[in-house]
Amino acid sequence: MNWAETTLVNSAPRRWLQRCYEVPVLLRFGGRLIPGTRALEIGCGAGYGSQLVLERFGAAGVDGVDLDPAMIRRAGARLARYGDRVRLAQGSATDLRAALGADDGGYGAVFDFRIVHHIPDWRKAIGEVARALAPGGRFYFDEVTAHALARPTYRRLFEHPTEDRFSAEEFLDELTHHGLVVLRSLTRIHSDYLLGVAAKPIAGGGET
Template sequence: MNRAETALINSPPRRWLQRLYEVPVLLRFGGRLLPGSRALEIGCGSGYGSQLVLQRFGAERIDALDLDPAMIRRARGRLASYGDRVHLVHGSATDLRAALNADDGSYDAVFDFGIIHHIPDWRAAVAEAARVLAPGGRFYFEEVTAHALNRPTYRRLFDHPTDDRFTADQFLQELRRHGLLILGSVTRIQGDYLLGVAAKPLPAAGAR
């Protein structure tokens, strides 16, 4: 992520959009979390998304990780008042076992506020999100598609992986490939942005 995008994601307009539009959309699709829920945010940046997960989605605890140590420091300052409800680590979303010692089914919810399109091996990140979700857990996502990344403005201002970018349909197909089921509908904005929630099904009755 270059300086231009870092400045953008930490700007008041970005936070307003996240708080006033994206969060209500995701809550409409996936609802609040159950009391006592443990959540994960991948690519937490300065910690504003994690703060929203605690305040608006009702998580009891959240683990959050980012590849940029400077962002982890900023997040630690923002989230200090939550004490041991927050665990911040430097690490990759493609290997949550190494970063967080996260076993299968460790989390009741995973949040992706526009980070997976930054990851060259984005399929590995989706696979990890699905792996660490508990049965009945939910994956809340807001993503930027290849359609947007191919726009001249994006190419001039921002730095993204150029290979294997995903379309909206490819992203949703990858979620389904890992057994995640889309809840309700998905919001698509001009083919550029994708917001929705997918769930890991509960085991069938009598299954071991």
């Protein structure tokens, strides 16, 4: 992210939108987590999303990964009160084993608060999410689509990968390609933004 987007992401209006609109939508689509669930947030930034995962979604613990060491330090300060319920690591969402030692099926939930559209190899990131999810686990996502990134405001102010951007349909199709079942999703503002929840099926039993 450049300075403009970093400032926006950490602004009070952005956090209000996340807390008062996006989180309630995701809770309506996927519910709170099963007690004892350990969750993962990819692109955890300054830790506000991980705090919501703990407090609003009821995670027993959360692991957060981010490429920017400065963001990891900020997240560490914000989340220090949660002690060993939180583990943070610098690294890429496209290689969670290297960043966190994430085993196959290690997480009951994975959260994406507008990070996948920043990743050039976003398809690989989705594959890592699917790998890291436990059977019955859920992927909560809030994304920005190619439609939004093509708008003049986004082009002028922010920096994003210029190739292989995804539409809402392409993102959902990629989830299906990796074996995830989309439970519910919606787009808003002319398909600029996509929110939803997908589940990793339990062998022989469908999704949770």
